[in-house]
Amino acid sequence: MSSKRARTEEFEKSALPHLHELYRTAARLLGDAVKAEDAVQETYLQAWKSFERFQPGTNCRAWLFKILVNTIHHHRRKWSNLRLVKDSEQVLEQATDPPPPVPEHITEGEILRALDRLPADYRTAVLLADVQEFSYKEIAGLLDVPIGTVMSRLSRARKLLRGELSALARAYGIRRAGAEGSQP
């Protein structure tokens, strides 16, 4: 019993410090606070069940995020049908546009709403890279995709996010700056 308790405490000590960031990522990926809570609980239960295979000293945070990503992926496959393919095509078209201007002052609500409008693959990439600051290699491992895919998704995600925010710029009456290369 004491061994079990020690193992539980070890798990909690290693894994629970990452709970807030897991929840915030899940909330943005699922767009629903309650679903995010469920996803985080599911992630911890999965992690606990496979904790015997976890190597102490390795990256517990990346391990938990991988479980979270898989949990959410499973959820998406079950609850939504092929939405991502269509979204991705739309993004490919928009991603070819040059970078638009962005307002100087953006509220947190505005930037989160813009983030929430990104298709899931791109939202995932930008959350893992720009918010959680995982390396390209780590993200490739988390998502089971090549590093090149991570780079292209992240690039497109950033452009798309900027495009969403440029709508605010237009609303505020900001015009695009002069074309690149026009300097003497």
Place this chain on the structure above:
Amino acid sequence: MNAAGQNGACAKARTHMDAYLSRELPEPDRRKLAGHLEACPICAADLETRTRLRAQLQAAVRSAPVPPALEGRVRRAVRDEGPPHRTGLWAIAAAAAVIACVALVSYVRQRANPENAILAKTSGPLAAVLKVGLRDHLQCAVFRKYAKRPEAANEMAADLGPGFATLAPLVKAKLPAGFFIVSAHHCTADGRHYTHFIIAAAGKLISLVLTRAKPGESMGGGIYQTGVDRFQVVGFESHGYLAYVISDLDAEQNLQLAASLAPSVREFLATHAG
């Protein structure tokens, strides 16, 4: 540098900016980019915008509140080592096995209040919440006569009113082949108001029922299933409403139908629940 040369240099600089932002740009490229930025205020401004956006995004996501009870809930689930009290939506099949706690074999038909005989077979706090939806299915779809001719779309829209009319096509779109909406309306059972879709398929009768949650009535974020007599009940909560799919389909079919309808219902309630 002429304009064409500058354009090429700017284009190249921009291809490196994503890796630079991610701290993944190799040192030689990093030096080249830094050199270009010193000479090109437009690219420097572009990178400044990207850096600012990244920081703002990080701050916005990291400032989002985390439910204070979540850590305790996770600790309890881990320490119990058993299935969580509320499994994820994606684990509803497992939830069905765990939570389907009421399995009664006999159906006692009572003439005066036949639904009460069935409702009396449910017990426990969760069953009490699931009973809310079952009551309307029994009273309105099973034991009340309704027109066998399916309502036309405009009739449904008129019955549902402007608040819920747009839900009908969303529900219709998610029904499997051979399933059709017989009636969509508002109704009252046991003094409670419901929005009710009666659906039929090959001799089976299905209800999608929505009603505002009252204080103390909650299913949290899970999807719950129970079997009562010959009826299967799946319930979930969304945006202040309790939603149910009740039918005489088998448990797996009823669960699949609920899984198919739930996203549209949630999205609709997110927009329309007030």
